[in-house]
Amino acid sequence: MSIVTVNDIRETINMIQHENLDVRTITMGISLYDCVSDDIGKLCDNIYDKITHKAENIVKVGNGIGKKYGIPIVNKRVSVTPVALIGGKASAEDYVKIAKTLDRAAKEIGINFIGGYSALVQKGMSRGSEELIKSIPQALTETDFLCSSLNVASTKAGINMDAIYMAGKAIKELAYLTKDRNSIGCAKFVVFANAPEDNPFMAGAFHGIGEPECVINVGVSGPGVVAAAIKRAGNCDFGTLADIIKKTAYKITSVGQLVATDAAKELGVPFGIVDLSLAPTPAIGDSVARILENMGLERCGTHGTTAALAMLNDAVKKGGVMASSSVGGLSGAFIPVSEDEGMIEAVNVGALHLNKLEAMTAVCSVGLDMIAIPGDTPVETICGIIADEIAIGVVNTKTTAARLIPAYGKNVGDSVDFGGLLGTAPIMEVSPFSSCEFVRRGGHIPAPMHSLKN
Amino acid sequence: MKAVISVTGKDGVGIVAKVSARCAEYGANIIDISQTVLDGYFAMIMIVEISALTVEFGTFVDRMEEAGNENGLKINTMHEDIFNSMHKI
Numbered sequence: 001m002s003i004v005t006v007n008d009i010r011e012t013i014n015m016i017q018h019e020n021l022d023v024r025t026i027t028m029g030i031s032l033y034d035c036v037s038d039d040i041g042k043l044c045d046n047i048y049d050k051i052t053h054k055a056e057n058i059v060k061v062g063n064g065i066g067k068k069y070g071i072p073i074v075n076k077r078v079s080v081t082p083v084a085l086i087g088g089k090a091s092a093e094d095y096v097k098i099a100k101t102l103d104r105a106a107k108e109i110g111i112n113f114i115g116g117y118s119a120l121v122q123k124g125m126s127r128g129s130e131e132l133i134k135s136i137p138q139a140l141t142e143t144d145f146l147c148s149s150l151n152v153a154s155t156k157a158g159i160n161m162d163a164i165y166m167a168g169k170a171i172k173e174l175a176y177l178t179k180d181r182n183s184i185g186c187a188k189f190v191v192f193a194n195a196p197e198d199n200p201f202m203a204g205a206f207h208g209i210g211e212p213e214c215v216i217n218v219g220v221s222g223p224g225v226v227a228a229a230i231k232r233a234g235n236c237d238f239g240t241l242a243d244i245i246k247k248t249a250y251k252i253t254s255v256g257q258l259v260a261t262d263a264a265k266e267l268g269v270p271f272g273i274v275d276l277s278l279a280p281t282p283a284i285g286d287s288v289a290r291i292l293e294n295m296g297l298e299r300c301g302t303h304g305t306t307a308a309l310a311m312l313n314d315a316v317k318k319g320g321v322m323a324s325s326s327v328g329g330l331s332g333a334f335i336p337v338s339e340d341e342g343m344i345e346a347v348n349v350g351a352l353h354l355n356k357l358e359a360m361t362a363v364c365s366v367g368l369d370m371i372a373i374p375g376d377t378p379v380e381t382i383c384g385i386i387a388d389e390i391a392i393g394v395v396n397t398k399t400t401a402a403r404l405i406p407a408y409g410k411n412v413g414d415s416v417d418f419g420g421l422l423g424t425a426p427i428m429e430v431s432p433f434s435s436c437e438f439v440r441r442g443g444h445i446p447a448p449m450h451s452l453k454n
Numbered sequence: 455m456k457a458v459i460s461v462t463g464k465d466g467v468g469i470v471a472k473v474s475a476r477c478a479e480y481g482a483n484i485i486d487i488s489q490t491v492l493d494g495y496f497a498m499i500m501i502v503e504i505s506a507l508t509v510e511f512g513t514f515v516d517r518m519e520e521a522g523n524e525n526g527l528k529i530n531t532m533h534e535d536i537f538n539s540m541h542k543i
Contacts, residue, residue, distance in 0.1 A: 006488045008541040009499055013460055013530065067512045070532035254539040322543075 012251075016071050020224035020286040021252065023259045024279045025075040026062045027115075027200035028055050029207035029215040029272065032081040040094045043086070044101040051078060051105040051114075054214055054269075059110040061266045065259055073259065074221075074421075078106065079205035080116035084132040092135040099139035099146055106145040113188075115205035117148040120195070122157040124444075133166050137173040140185045147188045147203035151195040153390045155397045159193070159445035161387065167191045168383035168439070172406060175375065179408035182416040186405040187338075187370060191386050193393030193400050198273050199329040204366070204401060215272035216264040217329060220256035220320075222248075223278045224285040226312070230294040241295065242315045249276065249319030257324045275329030276320035277365065278312075280340035282423035288312075288333050289342025289352075300342055301352030309333060310363035330399060332365030338418065338425035339370055347426045354385070354428050362392050367401035372416050372425035375408040382406060384435030387445075395448050456485065456534040457504045457511070459518060463527035465496040473500065473529070476521045481508040496527075501534075 015021040035046035059076045066073040083098055090098065099117055106114040117139060119129035136148050150167055153159040171186055178185035190204045197208020200217035207215070229248045233241065256274040264271035280288045289300035292308045313332045321327055335357065337343045346352035354371065361367045368389050373382070386402045393400030407416045407427060415426040461473055470489065477484055482502040489498040507514055515531045522529030 004537045004541045006499055009458055009460070009537055012537055012540055013532075017530075064512055067515050068533045069536040070515075070530050071536065250543075251540040255536060258535055258539040 015222070015225045015251075019222075019228045020281070020283060021222050021255070022072040022074050023218060023256055024221040025077050025200050025219040026058065026073060026259065026263050027077040027079055027205055027217045027219065028058050028267070028269065029079045029198065029211055029217060030054050031207055031211065031213050032083070032086045036086050036088060038088055040090060040097060043088070044097055047098065048101050048105050051080070051102070052108050055109050055111070057267060061263055065262050065266070068262075069255070069258070071255060075113070076111050077200070077202060077205065078109070078111055078114045079200070079207045080114065081207050081209070082116055082118040082120055084119035084126070084129040085209065087128045087132060090128065090131060092131045095132050095135035096139050096142065099135070099143050103143035103146045111145070113145050113147050113202040115147040115149070115202050116207055117146050118150065118206045120151045121160050121163040122151050122154040124160065125163060133163070133170060136170045136189060137177050137185070140174055140188050141177040147205065149190045149192055149195065149204045149206060151192045153193040153394050155194060155394050156447055158447040159387065159390055159394055161439070161445060162442050164191070164383050164386050164390065165439060165442065168379045168386060171382055171404060172379050175406045175408045182418060183375070183405050183407045184418050184422070187403065187418055187422050190401050190403040191390070193390040194398060195401075196329050196399055200275050201277065201279065201330060203403060211272070212270060214269045216260060216267060216269050217272040217275065218256045218260035218263065219275040219277055219279060219329065220252050221277070221279045222252040223280045223288045223291055225252060226278060226316075227285070227287065227291045227294050230291060238311065242311060245312060245315035246319030249316040250323045253320035253323035271326070273326045273328030274320070274324040276317055276324070276327050276331040277329070278316055278333040280334060280336065280343075281421055282339055282341050282344070284341055287340045287342035288335055289340050289346055293342065299349060299351035300346040301356050305356060306359050306363055309335070309360050313364040330365040334366060334369060335360055335364060336369035336403075337371050337428070338423040339421060340423070344424060344426060347428060354430060358388060358392070361389060361400055362396060366399055367393070367403070369401065369403050370405070370422065370425060371403070372405040372407045372410070372427045373430050374411045374427055375406050377406045377430055378434070378436070380434065380436040380439040381430055383439040385430065387439070391445075455504050457482070457502050458532050458534060458537060459500040459502060460530045461496070461498040461500070461522065461527055463496055463522070463525075465491045465494050469496055469525070469527065470498065472521065472525055473498070476518060477502055480514050480517060481506045482514065
């Protein structure tokens with residue numbers, strides 16, 4: 001064969017047809033700075049016009065590239081400047097109007113999520129940010145495609161516990177307001193430490209403050225490809241295993257880079273980053289948990305899981321970095337429970353618990369993701385879970401996040417089905433002991449030391 | 455520019471002829487063919503030059519897929535760049 005070998009061609013086709021290789025998302029980041037107006041109606045008009053103009057062709061271009069290379073490009077999305085930065089004097093009600101505008105723009109251009117209904121409050125809260133946070137439950141209840149995020153902490157600023165408390169209350173209210181749809185509103189809201197500004201994945205995507213006017217970021221996927229490669233390798237030592245993962249990650253990321261370059265060129269927008277992530281879906285054969293199990297663990301969640309995940313995450317980055325001219329975003333293995341068939345099973349058989357998931361997030365991106373907890377979990381317990389997760393990110397200088405769903409009216413033993421990529425979440429047990437007095441102290445946990453590291 | 459056409463399905467008379475005819479119809483010039491039959495199962499990988507296509511590449515992809523459906527075959531057409539990017543450093 002003239003270009004590459006027949007075996008190479010077969011390998012690629014097999015990855016796509018049998019191992020769920022796909023490009024998870026092409027996300028266009030759009031700055032909304034020049035939409036600013038002191039008139040809320042005008043602001044909304046500007047936002048709508050800008051998004052529907054800039055991203056007008058993103059779906060068409062994405063589908064065209066998918067067809068050209070014969071690979072599914074699952075999602076086409078848009079992220080915007082954190083809305084709290086462009087709201088001006090907007091009240092909580094005004095912010096809801098902006099939310100509905102974003103949702104309307106998303107529907108017009110045919111994308112499946114728009115992110116950036118966000119505020120950066122790691123150090124403190126501006127008036128606008130506070131109003132936006134207050135509006136989140138209503139905004140996410142009355143929209144379909146809007147995603148929201150808060151950055152409540154950073155390694156340099158410490159942890160804004162007041163913001164976490166507000167986030168906890170918003171989550172609880174959101175669960176109630178969307179109780180008829182299994183509290184799905186909570187699946188569209190994520191709380192970050194050290195949030196990346198070029199993340200193409202939802203619900204946490206936003207177009208960061210130092211980003212260009214418009215940019216194309218791409219998120220790759222491919223847990224099934226890695227799992228299959230490990231299975232084929234059979235009984236080998238860790239060095240060999242790491243090597244196999246690196247080579248596979250290189251191939252997966254190369255596809256992401258190719259698609260990103262093409263998309264940027266066709267849309268006339270600069271290429272930003274490729275996010276080197278292993279993003280699972282609820283489909284069989286597309287699970288990060290199964291990768292860990294193929295490494296030799298009986299079930300994801302048993303002893304050894306954190307070490308396996310650490311190795312996987314590191315090898316994916318090492319392989320991926322070489323395949324892309326610019327990497328960024330979250331870049332690591334995702335462990336969302338509801339979106340990963342192997343994780344769901346691990347929870348259901350009692351192998352995987354919240355505490356182990358928390359430990360796992362110390363060595364991978366991104367955090368306690370898509371975790372359903374009992375609907376009657378107190379706000380302060382939710383805040384305690386978030387604070388723990390955020391502290392791991394702050395102290396270890398990494399991104400962590402929490403996307404928790406206190407599913408209204410549900411308890412341990414139940415599960416909630418969100419449909420599509422969001423999957424099915426078994427309700428996980430939380431500690432019955434109170435975090436109330438701790439959370440209610442309020443204020444700020446100071447930034448950690450950067451020396452004396454032990 | 456080249457593309458890779460993969461054809462799989464139950465073996466039968468005239469598969470290569472049908473696929474080649476369709477390529478000719480749209481101006482795709484065949485450069486290389488690798489083909490085997492294993493236990494009655496037909497598998498072919500074809501490299502074609504697509505610079506002189508008479509239709510857009512996306513349309514060509516669709517037409518080839520349709521040709522596959524009409525004949526009980528699975529036909530995938532992919533631009534060569536995906537293979538080059540994955541398998542060459």
